[in-house]
Amino acid sequence: MDVDLSQFYQLFFEESAEHLAEMERILLAIDPADPDKEDLNAVFRSAHSIKGGAGTFGFPDMTVVTHTLETLLDQIRRGERALTGEMVNLFLQGGDAISMQLAGHRDGLQVDRQFIRGICEKLEAISGNPLVSDQEQSSDDSLSAEQNGGNTFSPSTYRIIFTPPPNLYTRMVRMEPVFDELATVGKLILTGNITPQGEFSVYDPTRCRAIWEMTLTTDRTPNEIADVFMFVADEEEISIEQLPPGSLNGGNEATAAGGTIKGGRSFDNNEITPGGYGRRGSDTAEASSIRVGVVKVDQLINQMGELVITQAMLAQSARQLDQVQFENLHRALSHLERNTRDLQESVMSMRMVPISFIFSRFQRLVHDLANSLGKVVELKLVGESTELDKGLIEKLADPLTHLVRNCVDHGLESPETRITAGKSPGGAITLKASQQGGRVLVEVSDDGAGLNRVRILAKAARNGLTVSDAMSDEEVWRLIFSPGFSTADQVTDISGRGVGMDVVQKNVTAMGGRVTLASTQGKGSRVLISLPLTLAILDGLAVRVGSETFIVPLNSVIESLQPLSEELNEVSRGECTVYVRGEYIPLIHLGDLFRIVGAVRRPENAIVMLIDAEGEQLALLVDELLGQHQVVIKSLETNYRKVAGAAGATILGDGRVALILDAVEIVRLWRKEPPHEQTSPKNGG
Amino acid sequence: MRRNERTILKSEGGGQEYLTFTLGKEEYAMDILKVQEIRGYDSVTHIANSPNYMKGVINLRGVIVPIIDLRIKFNLEQVAYDEFTVVIIINILDRIIGMVVDGVSDVVTLPPEQIKPAPEFGSSTHADYITGIGTVNRQMLILVDIDHLIGSEEMQLVEMADVKLDLAA
Numbered sequence: 001m002d003v004d005l006s007q008f009y010q011l012f013f014e015e016s017a018e019h020l021a022e023m024e025r026i027l028l029a030i031d032p033a034d035p036d037k038e039d040l041n042a043v044f045r046s047a048h049s050i051k052g053g054a055g056t057f058g059f060p061d062m063t064v065v066t067h068t069l070e071t072l073l074d075q076i077r078r079g080e081r082a083l084t085g086e087m088v089n090l091f092l093q094g095g096d097a098i099s100m101q102l103a104g105h106r107d108g109l110q111v112d113r114q115f116i117r118g119i120c121e122k123l124e125a126i127s128g129n130p131l132v133s134d135q136e137q138s139s140d141d142s143l144s145a146e147q148n149g150g151n152t153f154s155p156s157t158y159r160i161i162f163t164p165p166p167n168l169y170t171r172m173v174r175m176e177p178v179f180d181e182l183a184t185v186g187k188l189i190l191t192g193n194i195t196p197q198g199e200f201s202v203y204d205p206t207r208c209r210a211i212w213e214m215t216l217t218t219d220r221t222p223n224e225i226a227d228v229f230m231f232v233a234d235e236e237e238i239s240i241e242q243l244p245p246g247s248l249n250g251g252n253e254a255t256a257a258g259g260t261i262k263g264g265r266s267f268d269n270n271e272i273t274p275g276g277y278g279r280r281g282s283d284t285a286e287a288s289s290i291r292v293g294v295v296k297v298d299q300l301i302n303q304m305g306e307l308v309i310t311q312a313m314l315a316q317s318a319r320q321l322d323q324v325q326f327e328n329l330h331r332a333l334s335h336l337e338r339n340t341r342d343l344q345e346s347v348m349s350m351r352m353v354p355i356s357f358i359f360s361r362f363q364r365l366v367h368d369l370a371n372s373l374g375k376v377v378e379l380k381l382v383g384e385s386t387e388l389d390k391g392l393i394e395k396l397a398d399p400l401t402h403l404v405r406n407c408v409d410h411g412l413e414s415p416e417t418r419i420t421a422g423k424s425p426g427g428a429i430t431l432k433a434s435q436q437g438g439r440v441l442v443e444v445s446d447d448g449a450g451l452n453r454v455r456i457l458a459k460a461a462r463n464g465l466t467v468s469d470a471m472s473d474e475e476v477w478r479l480i481f482s483p484g485f486s487t488a489d490q491v492t493d494i495s496g497r498g499v500g501m502d503v504v505q506k507n508v509t510a511m512g513g514r515v516t517l518a519s520t521q522g523k524g525s526r527v528l529i530s531l532p533l534t535l536a537i538l539d540g541l542a543v544r545v546g547s548e549t550f551i552v553p554l555n556s557v558i559e560s561l562q563p564l565s566e567e568l569n570e571v572s573r574g575e576c577t578v579y580v581r582g583e584y585i586p587l588i589h590l591g592d593l594f595r596i597v598g599a600v601r602r603p604e605n606a607i608v609m610l611i612d613a614e615g616e617q618l619a620l621l622v623d624e625l626l627g628q629h630q631v632v633i634k635s636l637e638t639n640y641r642k643v644a645g646a647a648g649a650t651i652l653g654d655g656r657v658a659l660i661l662d663a664v665e666i667v668r669l670w671r672k673e674p675p676h677e678q679t680s681p682k683n684g685g
Numbered sequence: 686m687r688r689n690e691r692t693i694l695k696s697e698g699g700g701q702e703y704l705t706f707t708l709g710k711e712e713y714a715m716d717i718l719k720v721q722e723i724r725g726y727d728s729v730t731h732i733a734n735s736p737n738y739m740k741g742v743i744n745l746r747g748v749i750v751p752i753i754d755l756r757i758k759f760n761l762e763q764v765a766y767d768e769f770t771v772v773i774i775i776n777i778l779d780r781i782i783g784m785v786v787d788g789v790s791d792v793v794t795l796p797p798e799q800i801k802p803a804p805e806f807g808s809s810t811h812a813d814y815i816t817g818i819g820t821v822n823r824q825m826l827i828l829v830d831i832d833h834l835i836g837s838e839e840m841q842l843v844e845m846a847d848v849k850l851d852l853a854a
Contacts (some may be wrong), residue, residue, distance in 0.1 A: 176712075197825075243710050594734075595733050595734065639748065640750075643732055643735075645733070649730075656744065658730065
């Protein structure tokens with residue numbers, strides 16, 4: 001009964017990656033002078049779980065590293081050795097080594113064996129005697145300890161039969177630690193039944209032919225006993241039955257000595273600490289969650305979108321039916337609408353992930369970078385629980401890494417410079433996330449030197465960009481985002497920001513986000529990324545222009561009004577402003593911009609919609625407001641390409657496609673286009 | 686039964702199956718494996734500032750699909766939209782795209798020896814996308830390389846990397 005373990009590899013990789021992340025998180029937070037016992041235990045448990053998995057799945061190289069880690073950790077958590085900062089660093093590097101091995105097994109990436117061996121040696125050097133663990137109980141002793149009768153106060157006696165698969169040993173599984181563990185929780189009688197098969201000459205010592213029968217008297221529950229076996233056996237290979245009291249002397253005893261087969265293992269004794277195996281962390285928080293592939297969630301979201309559209313179609317058709325005659329139908333439909341909306345909310349929430357998911361990794365990045373640059377940096381995380389679509393979170397990781405790296409590398413000054421400037425020697429970087437309406441704002445700020453206007457201008461001029469001293473600060477900062485500013489030598493040159501800021505901008509724009517930058521000389525700088533909450537759904541206002549329908553995102557709509565002719569002022573040919581509460585707001589004819597035949601020409605006969613485009617107020621001229629809808633955003637890029645002025649498209653209740661407008665893009669499009677002449681008003685209204 | 690014959694033919698003679706369609710008076714043929722479905726022409730949502738042959742986008746069971754009119758692209762004189770107008774939905778380059786044609790005629794199998802190289806068309810713009818000329822029952826078929834046609838820069842259907850940057854500037 002060979003079990004194909006490869007199907008579980010993925011799970012093991014994922015879990016190990018999580019354990020590693022957990023280890024790292026704790027290690028970074030730990031205070032070497034006064035470590036929390038629970039933290040140490042948690043780190044130990046993570047290392048231990050990885051080791052167990054690696055052993056089970058046959059990755060002996062990982063077992064070796066985790067084992068050396070674990071040995072030292074064990075000594076520390078037992079209080080036999082004091083934790084030092086050096087050890088924490090070593091543990092972190094050990095975690096890196098395991099990650100590397102993990103990546104090696106998973107993706108076939110190159111593993112730096114030299115690095116790994118170096119870490120193991122350092123760890124072993126500290127733990128002193130890496131090969132023999134102090135608390136080791138001689139396994140032979142406990143195995144041969146035949147104890148008669150369950151005469152202690154322990155409540156129950158169990159018979160445990162373990163029928164291992166023949167490939168038990170080739171899976172790198174060792175049984176001794178399991179038996180050790182059982183022996184520590186109660187009185188154990190162990191019998192190994194070996195069924196010889198075939199001639200001795202063809203006997204294969206690497207195949208396990210033993211069936212172990214154990215009688216255990218303990219106060220543990222059967223589940224806890226089964227847990228001991230968790231790394232070595234499948235559930236169906238273990239049978240645990242409770243024996244009636246007093247039945248123990250029934251003649252089940254057999255000599256245990258020799259009951260275990262020690263031959264045929266393909267790695268040596270040094271790699272596993274007896275007693276460490278099979279123990280498991282007591283926290284079971286993960287039991288309340290379930291691992292689902294992103295593809296499945298995405299599929300669910302897509303289907304949800306279809307359902308919303310179908311529901312809208314139904315509602316639209318039913319509107320033509322008589323309210324009284326079809327009262328039941330109408331009531332049922334309104335229920336359907338509510339249920340659909342609830343369902344939609346639940347489905348969407350599945351994709352939402354707290355931003356701490358990526359924020360947390362920066363602790364390590366900053367820690368390492370600051371160490372290597374000889375700077376003192378404190379990273380503050382604010383608003384980590386802000387939730388964001390998982391797809392966005394993943395795409396945000398790269399730009400944020402860039403920005404944080406920039407902060408540490410170029411933004412913050414060295415401790416000496418800071419003291420000279422009258423600041424505290426330690427710099428601070430703040431990562432802050434918050435939700436504002438339908439958008440999430442992510443802010444990366446530092447209290448460093450800020451951007452140097454003069455140098456940026458000089459650099460830009462040398463790069464052939466058109467600059468002038470009269471440019472406002474904002475315009476100067478924007479120069480940094482131009483592609484010319486992005487190579488490494490230029491950065492040392494201007495000793496400011498600029499490493500791949502164009503890349504940051506590009507990535508963020510691709511996500512439907514925007515980057516803005518603020519800086520004060522000597523006080524620090526701040527990069528603000530504004531992102532849509534999710535890529536999948538949007539509250540919008542449907543408007544009609546000519547025969548076309550558009551969706552304007554509700555969060556960019558300020559108000560809608562019907563202008564009076566005296567409020568309209570022609571500025572130049574084709575350019576018009578509308579006067580609203582003391583302000584002249586430029587008017588954009590959507591019909592002209594999108595070349596729609598039959599759009600209302602005269603603003604007095606149409607609707608003016610005030611929109612907010614990144615703080616700038618503009619007025620859009622549309623024919624009619626159709627109503628507010630929650631729309632599912634569909635990508636135009638999937639099968640077509642980006643459409644200027646549109647953030648995407650959606651499917652309306654009647655099955656037609658409508659473009660979703662992007663206020664900022666509309667303004668950009670409008671600025672780029674000269675107001676073109678309309679030969680004659682098509683629709684004077 | 687015909688299906689079976691064809692399969693056998695294909696395996697023996699190495700012939701490929703083509704979907705033939707008409708544009709004006711000409712008969713064209715394209716690789717049938719790229720065809721997802723054939724449907725009638727529905728109203729489309731127009732996309733502003735796009736080339737004239739780009740009719741707009743439709744909702745194909747929840748997916749937004751662009752529709753191009755090959756008749757306009759190939760400069761045919763008569764372009765009418767009626768109940769006989771047909772859209773071939775093709776699946777190429779990981780995209781789903783609809784092509785308006787005058788009609789869909791048949792599925793034919795063309796062994797390689799029945800395909801002749803395309804003659805030089807001079808300056809005609811769409812000559813680049815013609816891979817050869819096939820003959821079935823003495824009728825000429827123009828073989829179109831649909832990937833090349835749709836994926837071409839000139840078509841502006843597939844976004845080129847720098848187009849995006851241009852917009853952002």
